[in-house]
Amino acid sequence: MSKTIEEPKGKLGVLLVGLGAVSTTFIAGVEAIKKGLAEPIGSLTQMGTIRLGKRTDNRVPKIKDFVPLASLEDLVFGAWDIFEEDAYEAALHAGVLERELVNQLKAELQSVRPMKAVFDQHYVKRLNGTHIKQGANKLELAEQLIEDITNFKRANECDRVVMIWCASTEVFMKSGRDHEDIKSFEQAMRENSPAIAPSMIYAYAALKAGVPFANGAPNLTVDVPALTRLAINEGLPVCGKDFKTGQTLMKTILAPGLKSRLLGLHGWFSTNILGNRDGEVLDDPESFKTKEESKLSVLEYILQPDVYPTLYKDFSHIVRINYYPPRGDNKEGWDNIDIFGWLGYPMQIKIDFLCRDSILAAPIVLDLALFLDLAHRAGMRGIQEWLSFYFKSPMTAPELYPEHDLFIQLMKLKNTLRHLRGEELITHLGLEYYD
């Protein structure tokens, strides 16, 4: 049976925390697509299709024609940042897109002016800005964010709003007593506990304001019991963490293939050079630790050394990020993979990925905004594991291990859409074709 999904009416506000490389590449991209200057390459919601029924049925609609998604024409953007630059200046600063393209979108980009941020340098050591809110305590700061959301919604006549964290990676933190339930979380905010990072204040504000939340960075943020419970109570979908782009995307494409052919792994060495602000922030060991944890877990979960000790026990996995300013956003990621096959004979795979991080991240932001809004209208609440496809460290229920295999993630995503529409799930069994 099909679930009742409210049709998207009116405008959808997309509130971005952080107006840096990813956010501006996303906003500029949507505006360029609306003007017919570019195609939405990399976006499942815009270009993806979904097979329905049997292979012989020839029913393969576009995803956007199958589920009711907000249209690009109805998106309105807002942001917070610790710098005052508008999206036009920030896009030029980030240097991802050519000046010529950015200039064609000047008016649209200039209209996105960041609101004052909730920020504390304790959590992002390498940044220092001035466009920052003041408040007696963290709860008061959250109230100011809620006011921002209300004002944005009213000023832009939005019907609905979603929030996506595209701000810098915070220092490594673990879930603790202050995050256990909503009461302890609010008490910790009142007492200015260091356990409450700025990203958590945004997530809390979003959920209190009735806004679904996605986390594009590896910070803990909404992945704590207090906030996932708040999401359920408020009937809101949440998801995270850390957009799956670049090297980790390659890992989750390649590792399932090696495992499916039962090829063994001695080691996987990954290193990157990048020169954008993200690289500068990750040059700080505490922010890097958050990123490292997110990048390292992927192989362990995909290869399951406990299940396949002969193939995957004790493989070395090393990940390095080197801040190298001349590269800007044009990262280079090298992988050296030592594998072994029949009779234990060793082989090597080398990858040199000349990628553009924000070009890979922007369509993810678009898809998450549209899918979170869909989930909200479909009455889905709490952690949205079906959106794991987009994340390096997918959030799951506490008792579950995350599914990292990109192809399983995609199947799960599409089956969730089929489920929402009351279509038969596709198992790929296919025996009926041979009866």
Ligand SMILES: NC(=O)c1ccc[n+]([C@@H]2O[C@H](COP(=O)([O-])OP(=O)(O)OC[C@H]3O[C@@H](n4cnc5c(N)ncnc54)[C@H](O)[C@@H]3O)[C@@H](O)[C@H]2O)c1
């Ligand atoms: N680009 C990718 O492919 C990719 C992939 C995965 C994750 N990410 C993560 O996405 C985030 C954004 O990446 P980016 O390349 O755009 O970085 P960026 O440095 O260009 O932009 C981040 C922006 O966030 C702002 N900021 C920091 N703390 C803030 C706060 N508390 N409130 C409001 N604004 C704040 C910064 O001033 C900066 O303008 C990073 O955490 C990065 O690790 C990016």
